Amino acid sequence: MLAKLFGSTLVGMESHRVQVEVDVTNGIPGFEMVGLPDAALRESRIRVKSAIKNSGFQFPRTKVHINLAPADIRKEGPSFDLPIALGILQAMGQLKPARGAGFIAAGELSLDGQLREVTGALSIALGARACGGDFIVLPSQNAKEAALVQGLDVFGMSSLRQAVAFLEGAHAEPVRVDPEDMLREDPAVVADLCEVRGQEPARRALEVAAAGGHNLLMVGPPGSGKTMLARRLPGILPPLTVDEALEVTRIHSIAGLVPAGASLVGDRPFRTPHNSISAVGLTGGGVPLPRPGEVSLAHCGVLYLDELTLYPRNALESLRVPLEDMRVTIVRSMVTVTYPARFSLIASMNPCPCGYLGDPQHECACSMNDILRYRARISGPLMDRIDIQIEVPRLTRAQLMERGGGEPSERVRERVMAARRVQARRFGQTGIFSNAAMTNAMLDAYCGTDAQGERFLGFAVERLGLSARSYHRVLKVARTIADLAGADRITEEHIAEAVQYRCLERGAPPAVAYGVRGMP
Ligand SMILES: Nc1ncnc2c1ncn2[C@@H]1O[C@H](COP(=O)(O)OP(=O)(O)O)[C@@H](O)[C@H]1O
Numbered sequence: 108m109l110a111k112l113f114g115s116t117l118v119g120m121e122s123h124r125v126q127v128e129v130d131v132t133n134g135i136p137g138f139e140m141v142g143l144p145d146a147a148l149r150e151s152r153i154r155v156k157s158a159i160k161n162s163g164f165q166f167p168r169t170k171v172h173i174n175l176a177p178a179d180i181r182k183e184g185p186s187f188d189l190p191i192a193l194g195i196l197q198a199m200g201q202l203k204p205a206r207g208a209g210f211i212a213a214g215e216l217s218l219d220g221q222l223r224e225v226t227g228a229l230s231i232a233l234g235a236r237a238c239g240g241d242f243i244v245l246p247s248q249n250a251k252e253a254a255l256v257q258g259l260d261v262f263g264m265s266s267l268r269q270a271v272a273f274l275e276g277a278h279a280e281p282v283r284v285d286p287e288d289m290l291r292e293d294p295a296v297v298a299d300l301c302e303v304r305g306q307e308p309a310r311r312a313l314e315v316a317a318a319g320g321h322n323l324l325m326v327g328p329p330g331s332g333k334t335m336l337a338r339r340l341p342g343i344l345p346p347l348t349v350d351e352a353l354e355v356t357r358i359h360s361i362a363g364l365v366p367a368g369a370s371l372v373g374d375r376p377f378r379t380p381h382n383s384i385s386a387v388g389l390t391g392g393g394v395p396l397p398r399p400g401e402v403s404l405a406h407c408g409v410l411y412l413d414e415l416t417l418y419p420r421n422a423l424e425s426l427r428v429p430l431e432d433m434r435v436t437i438v439r440s441m442v443t444v445t446y447p448a449r450f451s452l453i454a455s456m457n458p459c460p461c462g463y464l465g466d467p468q469h470e471c472a473c474s475m476n477d478i479l480r481y482r483a484r485i486s487g488p489l490m491d492r493i494d495i496q497i498e499v500p501r502l503t504r505a506q507l508m509e510r511g512g513g514e515p516s517e518r519v520r521e522r523v524m525a526a527r528r529v530q531a532r533r534f535g536q537t538g539i540f541s542n543a544a545m546t547n548a549m550l551d552a553y554c555g556t557d558a559q560g561e562r563f564l565g566f567a568v569e570r571l572g573l574s575a576r577s578y579h580r581v582l583k584v585a586r587t588i589a590d591l592a593g594a595d596r597i598t599e600e601h602i603a604e605a606v607q608y609r610c611l612e613r614g615a616p617p618a619v620a621y622g623v624r625g626m627p
Pocket residue numbers: 302303304305306327328329330331332333334335336502
């Protein structure tokens with residue numbers, strides 16, 4: 108009267124195999140589950156009972172004990188419905204297994220016995236392969252995603268009845284997919300740079316940011332095209348590699364964000380969290396088990412923060428660690444979870460509270476104090492981590508009405524990819540992917556310049572009062588500019604352009620240039 112099967116639970120990106128022991132014994136009818144189940148799992152009693160009855164089986168009129176081992180891992184989610192239901196049927200002799208017990212089953216049951224999709228199918232499959240499982244049984248909606256894992260048989264089932272029939276020996280074909288084909292299958296429809304008129308300096312900055320993996324801040328009045336430009340960054344980044352796509356899919360699957368019908372996330376993510384987001388929402392966390400935050404959902408892609416000054420200060424500060432470490436580690440008393448978070452940060456803000464500072468057609472109504480207070484909402488350390496800061500002025504009516512847009516994304520992307528290839532050769536297997544992520548030792552090794560360049564750098568540091576960190580950022584951006592130009596050595600010209608990209612640091616606040624009311 109005892110049945111043993113395997114289920115799976117997620118701890119961060121990893122899945123752990125969990126032994127589900129079901130004992131149907133004599134005694135007063137009841138259903139007890141031990142082994143740290145969470146609330147959703149404890150509710151499975153109701154779903155399992157109805158699903159069993161409505162699938163034409165019998166639910167025991169005696170005592171049911173369920174033990175989930177190992178007991179020290181918290182088990183979460185409704186994916187245990189399927190192994191629990193199968194275990195009950197097996198313990199009562201209504202399921203006579205013909206395929207052994209070395210498989211993992213996962214799936215949520217609806218009351219009528221149909222299987223509903225679960226989150227984290229890719230992680231479940233990776234975990235199953237790692238512990239040498241024979242095969243896995245999943246809801247058919249998840250089967251393709253799980254089948255991305257090579258070397259493991261995945262069977263998709265639509266109902267409890269079908270799963271029982273399969274385990275009793277009915278024939279079924281394992282699902283097979285080819286990740287390479289899936290990546291190529293549907294080319295994304297992305298916004299194209301050719302729709303952007305003018306804005307040459309901003310387009311160039313976007314290209315440099317894409318080429319070197321640099322973070323970018325755009326400062327400009329409303330309607331100047333900042334959002335429009337940011338949306339076009341994914342389109343000039345190199346396409347995802349299969350490994351990247353798998354990693355992105357894994358994170359999105361855990362968060363339940365893989366779109367229905369899709370099984371591989373093949374496009375670079377573009378995340379635009381609203382400015383009401385909390386620090387936990389941005390970097391990850393939550394109870395009982397920490398979830399990936401926006402920085403991890405933007406892994407391999409772009410995190411766009413529109414109107415940067417409106418985000419809560421602690422949320423912005425929480426970005427500092429992932430920006431530096433390219434991952435987030437959340438430590439709890441019982442678990443430590445790490446999510447990858449290698450993303451490009453694009454932010455935009457108005458130049459001043461009213462938004463019209465520097466606009467030739469509107470007068471700015473802000474005082475110098477207003478402007479300084481407004482800018483101080485972004486802390487220095489965060490600003491330091493944004494390699495490229497540019498001003499995006501509003502186009503004049505004539506510029507906006509000009510015929511013909513700019514260069515298409517396709518062509519820009521070719522240059523970006525060429526620069527990325529240079530970086531791939533440079534960094535090899537060091538685990539560094541772009542100039543933006545260079546360590547200080549690499550700065551010394553790869554960012555050498557000639558005497559003229561040295562002189563210019565010294566001048567820039569002195570005049571702009573660059574912090575040590577910003578000085579390094581300038582060097583990294585200069586390296587990227589040189590890579591785009593196909594140059595081995597950084598020259599004065601490259602440094603001069605990189606210095607241009609510290610617009611919020613160039614000496615006095617830009618307000619001086621425009622003559623703001625309230626200035627002495
Ligand atoms: N350079 C440009 N080329 C073409 N259209 C533009 C340009 N700048 C702004 N626009 C138009 O103005 C609209 C508002 O731009 P948006 O990117 O939302 O501005 P912002 O985010 O700076 O407030 C866009 O949807 C677009 O139609």
